[in-house]
Amino acid sequence: MAKQMMLKFVSVDRDMPEKRDANVRRTDFHEIYAEFAHEKAAQQAGRCSQCGVPYCQTHCPLHNNIPDWLKLTAEGRLQEAYEVAQQTNTFPEICGRICPQDRLCEGNCVIEQSGHGTVTIGAVEKYITDTAFDMGWVKPIKPAEDRAESVGIIGAGPGGLAAADALRRAGVQVTVYDRYDRAGGLMTYGIPGFKLEKEVVMKRITQLEDGGVEFVLNCNVGEDISFEAIRGKHDAVLIATGVYKSRGLQAPGVGAQGIVRAIDYLTCSNRISFGDEVEEYDTGELNAKGKRVVVIGGGDTAMDCVRTAVRQGAKSVKCLYRRDRDNMPGSQREVANAEEEGVEFVWLSAPKGFSGDTVEGVMVQRMRLGAPDASGRQSPEVIEGADYVEDADLVIMALGFEPEDLPKLWGADGLEVTRWGTVLADFRTHATSIEGVYAVGDIVRGASLVVWAIRDGREAAESILEYLTAPAQVAAE
Incomplete structure (x- = not known):
């Protein structure tokens, strides 16, 4: 019976949850995908081939037991499916929404490679956990026994x-100590509500607060409290600050009013x-309403910015990226969503400078792709004489983002960093150069994915x- 629930990929096509109409969704910040109905979730989960070597699981940073919870979903055993999902993932309802599945689990689905269309892994993961919350299956954190030891965590991402x-x-x-007034890091203030x-x-x-985790918010380490x-x-201490220092651009006019950082813009919108x-929203400084907006960059943060500008009522929204569509780092699914919502992508273009004391235009250089660089990607080259003003x-x-100079900010001279400024930590244990101090996430990896940070934290x-x-074991001996 169970086997009949699976292997439906030959007779059932891939089908995502219904996507809200672009003309409707561009007017608000609600998520753009509806929930799966129970029957459709079970049907789509049943498309899994239960292959012997599950590449979806291998290419998931958390190595989630994806075939197992897909099978349980297909069989209607949703509570068990949630319990399996929760074993390897602290926040499956978040990963189901924001992971770039097209580059990770779904992008490596075996049936996708055979031409049948990938299983909708992310949508099923979201459905399972949302159902678990609705049904009360998400249990409070109740340790079997409290311990006397305490851990300080710097960063609530x-x-x-x-x-x-x-x-x-x-x-x-x-x-947990965090600089913001709400916990969650970029999940709270960086990622827009429509995602x-x-x-x-x-x-x-x-859930964490009710389970006994203490949050100390509006707390800047190095100012409000010292690292020591x-x-x-x-x-023990865990450093999980993320990377918040925005990469700059050296170009004429870059200091003009109206040129803003993505992190400031997205944080304002989420607030x-x-x-x-x-105040910056009310004055229009961080508000796109009625404006001609140009976003520079091609990653997921740029996609968040262009789609936020649309929802704020921008007159027009364009995204400049120095490479072409095939070579951009952002999710192709996000690009498609942005295009549906009216964003124009200007490929093979880079800013040369800016005009006006209050910005009036971007001086754009047209580019072409040349020989591959050290990473294997084709390097953009300037096309002479093809400049224009946007x-x-x-x-x-x-x-993109760079790490802050934590040793200097915190007076932590013993904290070793890499040549990129990220904290140097053992890739297995996450231990730093200071005994009892560990580090995880973007402050170690550089700007990366939420799912990698979750893996590191666990x-x-x-x-x-x-x-x-x-120490207790040594004392006992």
């Missing part, structure tokens, strides 16, 4: 929260979605538990 969850379940006392509605993140924050004070207060009052009232710089929690237990 996905890596820090994943570690906090695992440590608290083991009974460790956990305090990840904030209620989804806040549910997990509430945190070390002195806790038995508005929470109902906060933001009119703009608001320019959003989405060129692994670091295991290492910290071993570290906390080791």
Whole structure:
């Protein structure tokens, strides 16, 4: 009977949850995909081939047991499916929404390689966990026994929260320090609601709070509290700050009013979605309404910016990227969604400078792709004499992020960093050069994916538990 539930890929086509009409969704910040109905979720899960070597699982950073929870979903055993999903992933409802499945699990689906269309893994994952919340299957964090040891976590993003969850379940006392007034990091203030509605993140924050995790918010380490004070207060420390320093651009006119950083723009928009009052939005500084908007960059942050500008009522939205569509780092699915919503992509173009004390235009260089660079990607080359001016009232710089100089900011001279400025940590244990201090996520990897930060946080929690237990074992011997 169970086998008949599976292997439907030969008779059932791939089918995503219904996508809201572009003309409707561009007017609000609600998620663009509807939920699967139970029957459709089971049907789509049943398309899984249950292959002997599940590449979907191999190419998932968390190595989620995808074939197992797809099979359970197809059989209608949703609570078991959720429990299996939760074993390897602290936040499956978030990964189901924002992971670039087209580059990870779904992009490596065996039946996709055979021409039948990939299983809709992300949509089923989202459905399973949303159903679990609705049905009350998501249980409170209740350690079997509390421990005396405490861990301080600096950064309330996905890596820090994943570690906090695992440590608290083991009974460790956990305090999370974060610079913002709400926990969640970029999941709260960086990713727009049309990809990840904030209620989804806040549910997990509430679960952690109810489970005994203490949050110290509006807290800048190095200003409000010293790094050494945190070390002195806790038995171990985890650095999970992420990377928030925006990459700049050296070009004439770059300091003009109306040229803003992507992180500032997205944070402002997300604050508005929470109902906060933001002066920069009210004055129009970080508000695209009625403006000709140009976003510079080709990653997922750039996609978030262009789609946010559309929803704020921009007159026009264009995205400049120096390579072509096939070589851009952002999700192709996000590009397609943006195009449906009216965004124009100007491929093979790069900014040369900006005109006006208050920005009036972007001086654009046309590019072509030349020989491959060290990474194997074709390097963009300037086409001489092909410059032109792109009119703009608001320019959003989405060129990526770099790590802050933590040793200098925190006075932590013993904290070793790489030549890129990221914290140097063991790739297995996540231990840094300072005993009892660990580091995870983007501050180690550089700007990366939420799913990688979750993996790092879970692994670091295991290492910290071993570290906390080791002194007791030595004493016992």
